[in-house]
Amino acid sequence: MSCVPHTNYKRMKRTILIPTDFSIESLKLFIEAAESVQIGSVNIILLHCAQLSDSIVDLLFFSKKDMIESLVTPVFNDACKIIRSKYASKINSARIEVFTGHTQAAFQNFLEGNRVDEILIPKNYSLQLNKESFDPIPFIRKSTIPITEIHWKQTGNIPEKNQLAELFLI
């Protein structure tokens, strides 16, 4: 299988993948992704990686939509909407995708399937994982898609942690 990375930065509609842990702070990547657009607009994919349950019953009733709904908080949702209205002309679409694979090949396939052109990852921020999710950064680093690392000053334990107000500080 040959992989040709899409390095055409000038393409009118690029697709940028960013990992997310559904915290307000991780939306810094979302803002950076929108900020990076010079021409045209961008499709943004917020990636969440989750391990599927081993139970057959759980798998039978598994639905990505329900899973995303259970993870997205109203505040996170509002924060995304604020960013989207700020960059209304630059963000063509934004959606949340769940990756449930185990292998690098599966991840590569996932990236190609979603036509990802670029990936933004945090430099010093580590994603807050819950008990089902796992960190996609190792997979991302090994993939053939260009990666940009974003550095920002971490907010730490501030009073507005995970409130809408936090969004205005990052």
Next chain:
Amino acid sequence: MRTQTKIALIFFLVSLSTIIFLSASVYYFIIRYSFSDFYKRLEIRGVVTAKAILDEEEASSAVLQEVRELHLEKLPEEQEYFFEITPAKDFAAEAQTLDIPLSFFENILKNGEATHQNNSTFYAGIKFQSKKGLYAVVVSAENYYNDHHLRYLQNIFLFGILAASIFSFSISIVFSRQVFNPVKEITDRVNEISTQNLHLRLESKKINDEISELETTFNNMLDRLETAFETQNNFISNASHELSTPLTTIIGEADVALAKERNTKEYIESLSVIVNEAERLEKITKSLLFLAQTGFTGSTLKFDKVRIDQLLWDVKETIDKLNPKNKVQLNLSLMPEDPAKLKIKGNEQLLLLALTNIVNNACKYSNNQIVTVSIGTLEEKVIIVVKDSGIGIPENELKFIYDPFFRASNTKEFEGYGIGLPLTRNIVRLHQGEILVSSRVNEGTIVQLTFPVGHYTVG
């Protein structure tokens, strides 16, 4: 009619109608069964008798006769009739003598059998082919069942229904009492509670049923009522205290000045104190008046389109005039591209007052540290976030911040009357907005205001 009586009556009627329906259907099916059974018996008798009498073979005839005597009980009023069937025969005469309709005989000829009931006498007829020729055999007897057993059954059912209805009536009364007992208890208990003893609560049982839910709801309502009552009481005491403090100062100062003749400098000093206090008094009464006005439905208020970013610049300007040392920063990094989303429907004067209040508080309680004011919009909402790094509000006092004249325990060294925030909340409510205050002591306070977008077109 009381609900308790209603429920008892419904319960009683339902059980009674079930019993009646069951008895009636049992009675009906028993009657049907006993009739058809009796006709079968008559037919068998007819066949046996016909064989015994009409067939002339001595041996078999005797045997049959014996069987008949031994095993077939003689039915009351049992009669057998034999009529030879010849092609030309009509049974008019026979029908006449037996007092049965002619159709009975016609049925025998046509179907080979027929039944007829004449009061309590039952007739069964069959067509019988004997060696002598074709015969119509008619057997009649009185139905003992019909006369005695069914009457007995009727009596059983009548008395049964009567007994069951008395039983279900008493059960339904007990049942409805049982059901409404807790409700009655609640009514009695709530009746005991008046303004004098608002602290009383209903005893909530641990079981999670509808009644305990009702109790919890009542208790919650009482909690709110008690808080409202206390707020009202506090308001009056606070207001009179706030108003009397400057008055006392004015009277005291004037008294001291009038006690003896003083020089001009001392008079000026006294008068300036009096003016200061009088101004404070005026400020309090003015803001009280405003609070009262905004507390109304606001039908007289004029609502027009207001651009939130413009409003915030105006707020900053006002603050700059009031407090030149302020460090208010407007954060427009997440302003939407579409200016239409920034327009809300509102009264500019009131909004300016509300926002100035909040931003001024932020400056005041953080000793003029940096205060950031940010704007963001969702599809339907405009969000304004005011953040300071001031003294904060203790967590257990957050719920009182909208009470008029309430001041948090850590605000002793700051001047204020505790009218600003309730006033702001009234204004925000007038605009169908929301106000959300979160705070940590000594770390800062975040006020988040949300207003619905006005849906004005650009231009």
